[in-house]
Amino acid sequence: MLLKVENLDKHFGGAVPLHILRDINLELAEREFLALVGPSGAGKTTLLNIISTLDAPTGGRVLIKDVDVHHLGQHALNRFRNRHLGFVFQDDLLLPHLTAMENVALPARISRRPTRQASRRAEELLEQVGLADRLKHRPGELSGGQRQRVNLARALVNEPALLLADEPTARLDQETSRGIVQLLGELNEQLGVTILMVTHERELTDRAGRVVEFLDGRIISDRRTKPVGSASNRKALQPANM
Amino acid sequence: MRLPYELHLAYRNLTRHPGHTAAMMGGLGLAVLVMVYIPSTMSSFYDDLIDRAVEQNSAHVTIWPMEKTRGQMDNALRSRYGRSAVLSFTDRTFPRHRNLTGRQALAARAAETPGVVAVASFVKEDATISRGNVNLGTVIEGIKPEQYSRVVNIAVHFPQNRVPKLGPSDIAIGFRMAEKLGIHTGEHVHVATPKTHRLMRVKAIFRSGYYDKDMHHGFVSLRTAQRMFGMGNEVSALAVRCRNLEEAGTVSSALEGRMHNKVRNWMDDNASLLAEIATVNRVTTFIDVLVALVASVGMANVFSMFVLNRQKELAILRAVGASRASLKMILLIEAMFIWVVGTIIGCTLVLGVMAYEQKHPYTVSEETYGIGSYATHPVPEAFLVACTLAAVMMVASALWSGRRAAKLNPAEVIFGR
Ligand SMILES: Nc1ncnc2c1ncn2[C@@H]1O[C@H](COP(=O)(O)OP(=O)(O)OP(=O)(O)O)[C@@H](O)[C@H]1O
Ligand SMILES: [Mg+2]
Numbered sequence: 001m002l003l004k005v006e007n008l009d010k011h012f013g014g015a016v017p018l019h020i021l022r023d024i025n026l027e028l029a030e031r032e033f034l035a036l037v038g039p040s041g042a043g044k045t046t047l048l049n050i051i052s053t054l055d056a057p058t059g060g061r062v063l064i065k066d067v068d069v070h071h072l073g074q075h076a077l078n079r080f081r082n083r084h085l086g087f088v089f090q091d092d093l094l095l096p097h098l099t100a101m102e103n104v105a106l107p108a109r110i111s112r113r114p115t116r117q118a119s120r121r122a123e124e125l126l127e128q129v130g131l132a133d134r135l136k137h138r139p140g141e142l143s144g145g146q147r148q149r150v151n152l153a154r155a156l157v158n159e160p161a162l163l164l165a166d167e168p169t170a171r172l173d174q175e176t177s178r179g180i181v182q183l184l185g186e187l188n189e190q191l192g193v194t195i196l197m198v199t200h201e202r203e204l205t206d207r208a209g210r211v212v213e214f215l216d217g218r219i220i221s222d223r224r225t226k227p228v229g230s231a232s233n234r235k236a237l238q239p240a241n242m
Numbered sequence: 243m244r245l246p247y248e249l250h251l252a253y254r255n256l257t258r259h260p261g262h263t264a265a266m267m268g269g270l271g272l273a274v275l276v277m278v279y280i281p282s283t284m285s286s287f288y289d290d291l292i293d294r295a296v297e298q299n300s301a302h303v304t305i306w307p308m309e310k311t312r313g314q315m316d317n318a319l320r321s322r323y324g325r326s327a328v329l330s331f332t333d334r335t336f337p338r339h340r341n342l343t344g345r346q347a348l349a350a351r352a353a354e355t356p357g358v359v360a361v362a363s364f365v366k367e368d369a370t371i372s373r374g375n376v377n378l379g380t381v382i383e384g385i386k387p388e389q390y391s392r393v394v395n396i397a398v399h400f401p402q403n404r405v406p407k408l409g410p411s412d413i414a415i416g417f418r419m420a421e422k423l424g425i426h427t428g429e430h431v432h433v434a435t436p437k438t439h440r441l442m443r444v445k446a447i448f449r450s451g452y453y454d455k456d457m458h459h460g461f462v463s464l465r466t467a468q469r470m471f472g473m474g475n476e477v478s479a480l481a482v483r484c485r486n487l488e489e490a491g492t493v494s495s496a497l498e499g500r501m502h503n504k505v506r507n508w509m510d511d512n513a514s515l516l517a518e519i520a521t522v523n524r525v526t527t528f529i530d531v532l533v534a535l536v537a538s539v540g541m542a543n544v545f546s547m548f549v550l551n552r553q554k555e556l557a558i559l560r561a562v563g564a565s566r567a568s569l570k571m572i573l574l575i576e577a578m579f580i581w582v583v584g585t586i587i588g589c590t591l592v593l594g595v596m597a598y599e600q601k602h603p604y605t606v607s608e609e610t611y612g613i614g615s616y617a618t619h620p621v622p623e624a625f626l627v628a629c630t631l632a633a634v635m636m637v638a639s640a641l642w643s644g645r646r647a648a649k650l651n652p653a654e655v656i657f658g659r
Contacts, residue, residue, distance in 0.1 A: 082563020
């Protein structure tokens, strides 16, 4: 198993103590594409943040590649996140003063890959997401959909074991969101990237091979719609039309 | 190329808001300017004062006859009646002159003392100069111009920077005295000592910058002075020049060990000036530290604003795997960038100001200070101290805000909690 979530609990303190995640258990195999759906406030983002190690659980544990990530030291955790996890959030988290290419290359440079190699990889990825002609543009000069694709390219630059996407299509028009989801589907099918995606929009879950439904901090259903790794032809990705 | 990304990001951050960055560099430059300029100008001023006082108007070290602390009669009475029974006093009307005897041997011994570069003998006695019905009390100094110029740079006070040859009846007087007597070069004055009275020709008029010296001082030849004061072949004292000012202390104690004479150095003679300099140094140090503190607070503020404005970016960096050390490194590199450019700006500005002053020196009261004008010249120590302080404050503010940046919880920032 690539990802194992065991008896995960999350409380939030504060004026009114909240019990957001209740005893979550979830397993994700390599090359799976899982869509997490559920109403607003169900705790999807909270779960994703904990899996992405940006937040800590109150109880239970998260194993990624058999590593108990929340018990790593600060430094090891940084490395782990940098090497094995890619994330796309609903807000685009790009550095505004770097070009698209520099943004994409950043995780590679943080992992101390040579500048040129990092840039070449970034360029390839941007081409794959259909932004070959926007390499030198800054986030402010890109549309929302284009920014989201830059985010996606950045999430992939270090060839992560697991791609976490939290509503990657939020705030985008339907056309554009479809494009993004299609891209994710292709990544999964053709490159075998394991994906855990949160979305509100049920119609976008068609692409995923597995749909997990969330309600009030609990998993209420878990269905598989396609077999894992249904497509094994690892062709190069065609740029999506967006 | 394998430039660390921290360098790249720091560079990008600085060029992102060029105006902002330039303002920080300019601010640091101004702080450096002040921190270099204040100590430099004070030390230039006092260097000039000391130069005037010591190099041009008195010797580094002088050797005088040993004064008897008590008279022989005094001692005899004390031994007879006991210490407490005798009240001693000095009779100021009684001529206390004692001349330096055996000066040739003394001069030779002084000359071979390590650190001594030149020795000259001189006579210094009181006389009266008069012309018409104006009388002026005067210190008559008898010198061998050649020899004495090697010890004290009096030449710069004379026209053409040369001490004239002084014949048996020649005298050189200060310009204020000349004005007071209404006299010009080539005219004559009466010089009266307790022993003689003679008519002397004014060979030259000098300008020392010291009010008292310009009003009440005359140079004659050593031989003439010895005759005027009936000193035979004796002199009043020896003037000694050391390799440099700082050595005067050690040289004078070495001399004291070698002879039974009273040895004074310029620091004894200028104790009040030195005390004043020490005070001024303390004040300028204080101002320096204050400027550094104020500038540090400013810089630390700007940096923490930097961090505050970039919280989200820093959090993103952390989220994609940058370590805390890397965030600090980015801020540190930015700080060093600002430091390098800021200090270059500051040093260039201050050198510009100094160059301007060389052309347009400050005028100060000549009567008070003995120098009519001065210009700030670059003092290497001031540059060193200012640049170091600037570096310290930049590093300190970068590290301080770096700590805050490192404490950021990426999730909290990114998800706006
Ligand atoms: N830091 C926090 N402190 C207190 N409560 C929090 C905190 N973060 C989230 N919550 C609460 O936890 C619950 C789940 O939030 P979460 O963001 O996981 O929902 P979600 O399923 O992602 O919803 P949406 O679909 O609207 O994004 C919400 O009720 C929210 O108010
Ligand atoms: Mg959410």
